[in-house]
Amino acid sequence: MTVRNRRTGRADAPLAIVEVPLPRRAFANWLAQIRLRAGQPSLQELCVRMRKFGVHVPKSTLGDGLTGKRLLALDRARALVRACGGDNALQAECQNRWTLAREGRLPTTPTETSITAADVRRTPAIDMPLGIVHQREGVRCELTPHDPWQIVRLHGEWDVHATRRLRPGFDRVLADERRPQIIVDLSAVTFMDTAVLSTLLHALKILRQRGAILRVVSGTSDLSLARVGRVMILTCVTPYLPVYPTLEAALSPLSNLETLHPVPNIPDPIDSTMPAATITGPRKPDLHSGTWRQDPPA
Structure with a gap:
């Protein structure tokens, strides 16, 4: 249960506690994921798009629905999915998830079991060897195996040199079919170039062939969803690679969002002599412009 503080109408009144039930929060996270996949359109733009489908919603109400403060009406939730390019299958999933949220129930996970971020954090993490890259201050990679997940943080x-050192250990993670679902947590990353994104897409294609999934955690601090999400939007990988704000959200149930777009054919960034791979798909992005640090471009 998420607890939020909200000021009441009187200036001298104490802070009121607003409780956000977990099912409603889960539904809001799913809607926010759809919005990110659509390129993170503004609330105003979403309202305009929804009006084209005959659904009128105040911007404040839409914002509350995307943050979990309230549960959007079903017709508004479906219109939001449609405004973000969702097909009939995604709208049907929206209705199922909305019904569960209204009834106060959470969807099941891909393995029909309930695994929380707290369970994962209680599992000891393993340092993955990176060779000479370990000489760089603060650069490291941790692996937390927790059936059926593997969390790589x-x-x-x-950069491309650190990514090359990561590859042998990451290949072993991909080869572990006992734990087919993989989450890559980027919330503690302060810089990444496009070799990381290319490597993740390369891994995603391998996992899709096995019926497994790969998800990315952006974090909610200053190195947050807005920053990781922005570089992914700029490089046009959001239609393929699921991005979640927290580990809790990344452990959510499997969605049609995972398979909306086929993974494009890309060269292996580690076997190639190129510093980063170029993705070919519906759009042809310039991946070489997609680096970011703690102060990414506005």
Whole structure:
């Protein structure tokens, strides 16, 4: 249960506690994921798009629905999905998830079991060897295996040379079919170039062929969803690579969002002599412009 503080109408009144039930929060996270996949359109733009489908919603109400403060009406939730390019299957999933949220129930996870971030954090993390890259201050990679998930967490600055050192250990993670679902946590990364994104897309294609999934955690601090999400939007990888704000959200149930777009054919960034791979798909982005640090471009 998420607890939020909200000021009441009187200036001298104490802070009121507003409780956000977990099912409603889960539904809001799913809607926010759809919005990110659509390129993070503004609330005003979403309202305009929804009006084209005959659904009128105040911007404040839409914002509350995307943050979990309230549960959007079903017709508004479906219109939001449609405004973000969702097909009939995604709208049907929206209705199912909305019904569960209204009834106060959470969807099941891909393995029909309930695994929380607290469970994962209680599992000891393993340092993955990176060779000479460990000489860089703050650069490390941790692996937390927790059936059926493997959580890979990167710390520090990651360029193509660090990514090459990561590859042997990451290949072993991909080869572990006992734990087919993989989460890559980028919330502690302070710099990454496009070799990281290319490597993740390369891994995603391998996992899709097995019916497994790969998800990315951006974090909610200053190195947050807005920053990781922005570089992914600029490089046009959001239609393929699911990005979640927290580990809790990344452990959510499997969604049609995972398979909306086929993964494009890309060269292996580690076997190639190129510093980063170029993605080919519906759009042809310039991946070489997609680096970011703690102060990414506005």
